[in-house]
Amino acid sequence: MLDLFADEQPWQEPLAPGAVILRRFARAGGPALMQAIDQVAGVSPFRQMVTPGGYTMSVAMTNCGGLGWTTNQRGYLYSPLDPLTAAPWPPMPEAFAALCHDAACAAGYPEFQPDACLINRYAVGAKLSLHQDKDEADLRAPIVSVSLGLPAVFQFGGLRRNDPLKRLLLEHGDVVVWGGPSRLFYHGIQPLKPGTHPLTGDYRYNLTFRQAANNE
Template structure:
């Protein structure tokens, strides 16, 4: 990743807002991560140097368009054996890099702002989207603790977040996410289907032609 030490000061921080009508267990926190960016980006650089981004394959053998890595006690992977969390990077056989204290602080503060106190994630999935990359509608249900929320941080190029319902066939709301935005969902919304529309081409001042998404979870 080509990361910068300087945050984008143009995106304002806004009060929490529901992601979609009737989604009382979710919140969109505009610009919430911006105060953390200057210290967070170098920490992410160190993580992906230790555990490089890679395109994983689904159990059906399809190569994912999003490049991924992890930090924290547990890391999410997918391969022919299925979707699961593991304690070691299967590429290096080493433990995943530790989750930076600043990222733990950001996740806890965002969860609290959305109404979820005491959130301490043990897994952070790092997703790198290049133009054209997407994430199909899915549920986050591989975690042992479904009572904890999901905290998702957006950095870099804008993206369209798809926030659906309890069924894959439910029409999703389309939410524009900008650099520094944080999305939180849990409680009655925890198992909603969600995804990301194909990333549009562009060039972000800090991250170039990519979007970085940090998805923090209580997996163990």
């Protein structure tokens, strides 16, 4: 299929105070990022985590970096070990770290140093309900979120679950960065619609970079 936007340069789209969408920012690096995802999943496979309430998440997940986001019967936590393999999570690939650094700088967060990257894989129908990213020790650090593959509708609200939502289509290569006043805004992904992407097939992948530990 001919991509009419293949030569279009990345651009910034303001989202909220402290938040921005970097459109097509990661598009050129897509093949290298997907290769890195495959390498991480070869060590720590994708799995559908179970919430403390017993709900099996529709999104398949894995992690890389010094810490990984996971769940158990007591709640949500960051752990240096993959509970599936009992080994450390794979190190963060250089392609991940370089992209995250460039995106954070472009969004105005040049000092961001992530120690965790949650990798989500969405099949058709998978979704992520509205939630806040609040399990990190230092909430002053931003979130950098990279979309790869099939498009999805991103919901971005406010500090309360019932605040009005913005609904924005995220396409392959789009990066969302939020921090500062919008760091704890509720957000989610609506159910993924059927489609095929030349790089990711029937899936959408999302990389979410976080500073999970307090570096002070």
